Amino acid sequence: MSLYKLAPLSLAVAVAASLAACGKTEGPADAAVKFDLSQVDAPGIAFSVADLDPSVAACVDLNGHVNGKWLAANPVPGDRTSWGSFEVLGERSLAIQHAIVEQVAAAQPAAGSIEAKIADIWRTGMDQAAIDAAGLAPLQPTLDAIAGLNDGAAVAEWLRGQYAVGQGPLFSFFANADFKDSENVIAYAGQGGLGLPEKGYYFDADKAPIREAYVAYIAQLLELSGVESAEAATQAQAVLDFETRLAKASLSRIELRNPALRYNPVSAAEANAITPNFDWNAFFDTLQVPAADKFSLAQPGFFAELDRMLADTPVEAWQAYLRFHAIDDAAPYLAAQFEQANFGFYSQTLRGQKEMLPRWKRVLGSVNSGMGEALGQLYVQAAFPAESKAQMQHLVDNLSAALKVRLENLDWMGDETKQRALEKWASFTPKIGYPDKWREWDGLQTGGDSYLANMQAARAFNYRYVLDKIGKPVDRTEWGMSPQTVNAYYNATKNEIVFPAAILQPPFFDPEADPALNYGGIGAVIGHEMMHGYDDSGSQFDAKGNLDSWWTADDRQLFDQRADQLVAQFDGYEAIPGKNVKGRLTLGENIGDLGGLTVAYDALQMALKENPESAGLRVDGLSQDQRFFANWATVWRRNFTDGELRVRLETDSHAPANFRAVGAPSNMPAFAAAFECKAGDPMVRGEGERIVIW
Known part of the structure; x- marks a missing residue:
């Protein structure tokens, strides 16, 4: 529970990436580079009486x-x-x-040091010309593998492999303290798979323009990847329909505030009874983690629906969904046209941002x-x-x-x-x-x-x-x-x-x-x-x-x-x-x-x-x-x-x-x-209205 929600393009670290492993360095150690x-030169924002507005x-x-x-x-x-x-x-x-x-980056740090690894990400990210020249080639092996899927069993196997390298698109799977035994870590699986911000975006009448723009964006990315225009439009609608089905089986943000709805301990065998088309033993084996005597399969209704989709959804719809999300996920690191398309929907259309952050940011x-x-x-x-x-x-x-x-x-x-x-x-x-x-x-x-x-x-x-x-x-x-x-x-x-x-x-x-x-x-x-x-x-x-x-x-x-x-x-x-x-x-x-x-x-x-x-x-x-x-x-x-x-x-x-x-x-x-406020002032809640909890 953070103090405030970080903006979508803010430069905070994803929690999964920033959980600190135990290292051998105590305190703020000296770095190799001074x-x-x-x-x-960055201005502050301290309180100043000069900012006060006496008219209010x-x-x-x-x-x-x-x-x-x-x-x-x-x-x-x-x-x-x-x-x-x-x-x-x-x-x-x-x-x-x-x-x-x-x-x-300028210091040419020693190979294998954290400075060298940071420098590699920095230099390759700043080389726009090389990124543009590569086009979609860095992602092509992934797209070729998706094109080769031929049934639900192949999709399930593909998903296992993707989760093993942190690329799983459909649900969250992570490690956390056991809610009932906080001294020990278990696995948690939870709902996911949506490209829009919340399940209501798939159903609310006032979100219809956002849904239309989302379908157009999906089609745009698919076209950029080589899919013919009419086929891209068909696949884009299939992706929206696919996600709408997931959204219908998902809990709302308000419901997820209840910890009990984020914790449902089961064994792998019990989980397999919920998802007969998705083998959790095979999943744990592929990810090389301990056999699941107990893990949390929260939102079991979501996973039951996902399992049905493995059985009854045409493989072409699965391919469209996986293809789009693979490109969408990689877009910020691909050639300019992919990055700009991603920005155009998620930042401009959805959130009203007028221009990209500078490349260095x-x-x-x-x-x-x-x-x-x-x-x-x-x-x-x-x-x-x-x-x-x-x-x-x-x-x-x-x-x-x-x-x-x-x-x-x-x-x-x-x-x-x-x-x-x-x-x-x-x-x-x-x-x-x-x-x-x-x-x-x-x-x-x-x-x-x-x-x-x-x-x-x-x-x-x-x-x-x-x-x-x-x-x-x-x-x-x-x-x-x-x-x-x-x-x-x-x-x-x-x-x-x-x-x-x-x-x-x-x-x-x-x-x-x-x-x-x-x-x-x-x-x-x-x-x-x-x-x-x-x-x-x-x-x-x-x-x-x-x-x-x-x-x-x-x-x-x-x-x-x-x-x-x-x-x-x-x-x-x-x-x-x-x-x-x-x-x-x-x-x-x-x-x-x-x-x-x-x-x-x-x-x-x-x-x-x-x-x-x-x-x-x-x-x-x-x-x-x-x-x-x-x-x-x-x-x-x-x-x-x-x-x-x-x-x-x-x-x-x-x-x-x-x-x-x-x-x-x-x-x-x-x-x-x-401030010598009086009863009835807007900032003064009355005796019957004033709230005291702690």
């Missing part, structure tokens, strides 16, 4: 008061679909990463997806001051103390449940900046000939690493984000909160700032991630990270009643005319915001009591409480394209940023007191 960042009262709209002027002056750039605090900080991270990879995204933690090791060595980690630990300790007091004094929770909640509090594990142990990259083979080949090699290597966890104890030193990612997250099965190095800058964190800004920024983020342990989903996991109800029935009912109030609050926010936020979809993040900001405020008051000089401190005419809430709003400074916002309303578990800026403060009497 980096010079003196030319990195804080009691009317905190977001408009703090962010209105900045948002009006900073529309979404043409190569983006959103623009705000996270993106501005992301730009600085990118600038540092760019300097690093350029200097690595796109290739840097590939370095991150293929070797994110390796680049992160260089990033930390070059750019992360050790003192930031120590100061963050102090803030985490203060937030933890404030949360404990709040848990102990809850008036709606009984003693039995409260004791279990405190047990969970005591087991939180914070991770700050970067992993204590870095992943090793021995065995990854890269070269200077093919961009796609390098990306396929990295994917296969990373996926092999993931598969090798199955049947082993959980390694709690691993990270699920790279240090250069501007984000944070909570992991329920480890009960850990994680803060990568790149987020530790203003407006989130500034070692020179007054207390209010740090508590309203990174303090609220720390609180947010802690509160995920107590949101509608995380609260179903106990102190050891097991899916286990630790609530009395009465207390759970009281929690659900309060959560339902928060659902209603966000259901009432209209993001686009006729389109409201989905309060149930965004519930976990909204609980995180409300509880996190509340606990951060408590921690600020504790810190101010310890330092009376700061308690009365006013900076630029604002009190500490006012600056606390103002910086909270600054964090959520963000513009969206219309297309991006529409996609997020359907798929994102985070509410749009403007509603996050106002949602939690409107429930806090401390906000009203700070």
Whole structure:
């Protein structure tokens, strides 16, 4: 559960690729290349009273008061679909990463080193002429194999081979802690296979233009691969029909918020009874992972339908589906016409992005997806001051103390449940900046000939690493984000909160700032991630990270009643005319915001009591409480394209940023007191409306 959803073209590391393997290097080790960042010039986005809009009262709209002027002056750039605090900080991270990879490539690093492998991906990705000259040739063996499939059994065999190298298109298959035994890793299989963002895109009447554009895009890619125009159109419709059938058997994003619907432990024999045309023993053998005495086959209805399709869907439809997805998946690493077609649908049509990111940013995204933690090791060595980690630990300790007091004094929770909640509090594990142990990259083979080949090699290597966890104890030193990612997250099965190095800058964190800004920024983020342990989903996991109800029935009912109030609050926010936020979809993040900001405020008051000089401190005419809430709003400074916002309303578990800026403060009497708001002001929820959960 992350702090916010990364934009589609942002340069974060895929979780499967960034899970950190245990290596032998402790801390931010010296790299083979000494980096010079003196030319990195990227502006920040710290809170400033100059940004405040006096024409919009804080009691009317905190977001408009703090962010209105900045948002009006900073529309979404043409190569983006959103623009705000996270993106501005992301730009600085990118600038540092760019300097690093350029200097690595220029240094001619030793063969086999992580620097050499990063340089291979970088050089082949930046060689547009060679990529264009190669055309579709790097993918042709895959397409030829698909053309040779002749029945459902051949398709099933093909799929097994593709999953073995991390190229499986139809469902997710990954390693994770067992929800009922969090000390050990099992395999998880889950629904997938859709090219559109969510199952509703296949059925909703207002999504018909998107479906039409999707069919046109499928046909375009097939034509580019050599399929004749009329046949490409026929195959494109077959792909849409194929995916529509999968979508009908899939659960919605809201349903998938329930961990119980993501966990269904079975043996291979039990799974085979659900999918007689897809042999899970053969699948596990091909992937070279332990025999499946127990793995999670979540969403069994989806797999039953997939199995029927192996039996009753013409092989030509299977070939069209597999051919399209093979090309679509490889398009960002192929010749310009393929990359541009991919951008044209997913970014322009679907999300409203006007132009591609510069090539260097796109290739840097590939370095991150293929070797994110390796680049992160260089990033930390070059750019992360050790003192930031120590100061963050102090803030985490203060937030933890404030949360404990709040848990102990809850008036709606009984003693039995409260004791279990405190047990969970005591087991939180914070991770700050970067992993204590870095992943090793021995065995990854890269070269200077093919961009796609390098990306396929990295994917296969990373996926092999993931598969090798199955049947082993959980390694709690691993990270699920790279240090250069501007984000944070909570992991329920480890009960850990994680803060990568790149987020530790203003407006989130500034070692020179007054207390209010740090508590309203990174303090609220720390609180947010802690509160995920107590949101509608995380609260179903106990102190050891097991899916286990630790609530009395009465207390759970009281929690659900309060959560339902928060659902209603966000259901009432209209993001686009006729389109409201989905309060149930965004519930976990909204609980995180409300509880996190509340606990951060408590921690600020504790810190101010310890330092009376700061308690009365006013900076630029604002009190500490006012600056606390103002910086909270600054964090959520963000513009969206219309297309991006529409996609997020359907798929994102985070509410749009403007509603996050106002949602939690409107429930806090401390906000009203700070700005001398009156009953009836839009930012003041009345006694019967005000929501308190944690």
